[in-house]
C-alpha cells in the first residue's frame with residue numbers, strides 16, 4: 001500500500017488547518033450561540049474579550065490529530081481508487097478514473113476519517129465555545145483548562161460514549177460531502193488541464209478552493225446539527241437525538257438554521273483547501 005499519500009495528506013492538512021482555524025472558531029460560535037449578530041459582531045467580540053488568542057482556541061488538538069485524520073482521508077481515498085481502478089496516483093493523469101469511482105473513493109475516505117475525527121472535533125468545539133478570556137489571577141477558571149483536561153472531564157462526566165457525541169451527524173455530514181469534494185476538485189482540474197498533463201499551480205489552487213466551498217455548502221446543514229449535538233449534555237441534555245435536534249432547531253429558528261455559518265464556512269473553505277491540495281499535489285510530485 002503506497003504510504004506517500006498518507007504523509008502528503010498529513011502535511012497538507014496541517015497547513016490548511018492553521019490558516020482556517022480563526023474562521024472555524026467564528027463559525028462554531030455562530031452555529032451554537034445566539035449572542036452574536038453576525039460574522040463581524042462575533043469577530044469584534046472575540047477580539048475585545050479574548051484577544052487574538054481567542055480565535056485560536058481549541059487548535060492544539062486538531063493540529064495533533066490532523067496527522068491521523070487527513071492522512072486517513074487522502075490515504076484511504078487514493079488507495080480505494082487504486083483498488084477500484086488499478087492505477088497509482090502518478091498513472092491517474094494518463095488514465096483518469098471515472099467520476100463514479102472518484103465519488104465512491106471520496107465517500108469511503110470521508111466515512112473512515114469521520115470516525116477518527118469525532119472525539120478530536122468534539123473537544124475542539126467544546127473549547128471553541130468557551131467565551132472566557134485567558135485565565136487571569138483571581139478570575140474563575142474556565143470549565144475546561146485545555147484539551148487533555150477537556151477529554152478527561154468528558155470521559156468522567158459523560159462516559160466513554162460521551163467522547164463520540166455528535167459522531168453520527170459527523171459521519172452523515174462527511175460521507176457524501178467528501179465524495180463531492182473530490183469530484184469537484186478532479187472535475188475542475190480536468191476542465192482546465194490539457195489531457196495527460198499535470199494541472200498547473202493556479203488550477204490546483206482554484207480547483208481546491210472551489211472543492212472546499214462546494215463540499216462545505218453541502219455539509220453546512222449537518223454541520224450545524226453536529227455542533228449542536230456536541231454541545232448538548234454540557235449542563236443538561238436538551239436533545240433526544242439527531243432528529244429531535246433537527247426538528248427543535250427548525251421549530252425555534254426556522255429553516256434558515258440549516259445555513260448558519262455558511263458564509264464563514266465558505267470563506268474559510270477556499271484558502272484552506274486551496275493550500276491543502278496545492279501542498280498535497282506538490283509533495284506527491286516531488287516524491288514521485
Ligand SMILES: CN(C)C(=N)NCCC[C@H](N)C(=O)O
Pocket residue numbers: 013016173174177178181212215216219269272273
Ligand atoms: C465538507 N467536508 C467535510 C470536507 N470537505 N472534508 C474534506 C476535508 C476538508 C478540509 N480539511 C477542511 O477542513 O476544509
